[in-house]
Amino acid sequence: MDADPPTDLLERAFAATRAEVDATAPAQLGLPTPCDAWDVRKLVNHVIGGAHWYAHAVRDRVTEPIEGDDDDYAAGDFRAAYADAIRQALDAFTARGALDASITFVGRPLAGSTVQRLCVLDTFVHGWDLARALGRSTDLDPGVADALREDVAPRLPDAFRGTDADALYRPPAEAPPDATAADRLAAYLGRSP
Numbered sequence: 001m002d003a004d005p006p007t008d009l010l011e012r013a014f015a016a017t018r019a020e021v022d023a024t025a026p027a028q029l030g031l032p033t034p035c036d037a038w039d040v041r042k043l044v045n046h047v048i049g050g051a052h053w054y055a056h057a058v059r060d061r062v063t064e065p066i067e068g069d070d071d072d073y074a075a076g077d078f079r080a081a082y083a084d085a086i087r088q089a090l091d092a093f094t095a096r097g098a099l100d101a102s103i104t105f106v107g108r109p110l111a112g113s114t115v116q117r118l119c120v121l122d123t124f125v126h127g128w129d130l131a132r133a134l135g136r137s138t139d140l141d142p143g144v145a146d147a148l149r150e151d152v153a154p155r156l157p158d159a160f161r162g163t164d165a166d167a168l169y170r171p172p173a174e175a176p177p178d179a180t181a182a183d184r185l186a187a188y189l190g191r192s193p
Contacts, residue, residue, distance in 0.1 A: 006113070007093050009144055013120045014086045016140040017047055017127030021082045023136060029074050033133040034191050035126075040133050041074045044082075047126050048073040051085035054119045058092035058112060062104040089119065117152045124148060125189060128182050138182050138193065145181035149188060161190065 021044060029041040038046070049071055057063040073081040092098060099113040124144055131138045160168045170190020175183055183193035 006099055007090060007116070009120045009147055010093060010116055010123070011090065012141050012144045013124040013127070014051075014090070016144065017123050017130065018082060018086060020127050020130040020134065020136065020140075021047065022079050023134060024078070024130065026074075028134060031133050034129045034186075040130065041072070043126060043130055043133065044074045044078050045071060047123065047130070048078065048082045048085050050119075050122060050126070051082070051089045054115070054122075055085070055088040055092040057103055057105065057115060058089075058095070058098050058101070061101055063106055093119075120144070121148050121152045124182075125186060125191075128186050129191070132186075132191075132193075137180075138186070139180040140182040142181035145185045149181070149185045 024040060024044060029039065029044070031040045032038075033040060033043045035043060053063070093112070093116050097112075099111070099116060101112040102109045103112055103115050105115050105118075124140065125148075127140055128138055131140065156169065161171055163170065173187040173190055173192050175187035175193050179187065179193050187193050
């Protein structure tokens with residue numbers, strides 16, 4: 001993977017999740033998702049708002065409180081809104097020095113490359129959530145899933161896991177033997193494939 005461009009996994013994660021956003025019909029916005037208390041509308045709004053949030057974090061070198069989840073991108077052309085948010089995030093991460101920069105991320109300094117890995121994880125896992133909610137195949141990009149499972153997920157701080165509603169991830173779940181790579185990643189993060 002050393003020969004891959006520095007943003008290859010990010011681009012692939014965005015592509016996988018964008019396919020799920022593009023497949024979402026307005027009539028499906030009320031469907032439940034694997035994310036507690038989120039329906040498809042809230043999830044779509046989160047992935048769009050999240051891409052904007054990461055773009056701002058990288059450009060401004062600091063994260064602000066997470067905004068965008070209250071914006072109702074789903075009320076309009078959410079496919080176009082996500083394409084624009086992806087473009088902004090990729091522009092930010094490919095800007096000169098972005099991956100080497102120190103970013104104050106949720107109160108602590110992280111390298112831009114680490115923030116990018118977190119963006120890949122967040123984007124890809126929510127693409128899986130959306131595919132699952134829509135009843136679509138969860139066999140999202142196996143290369144991205146495997147890379148995240150091997151490199152990023154094991155580095156998640158224990159503080160990110162828990163059983164309460166505020167926890168970003170649950171304790172690991174068991175993946176079935178026929179699970180896809182994305183299903184195995186989701187199970188590792190506490191989702192039930």
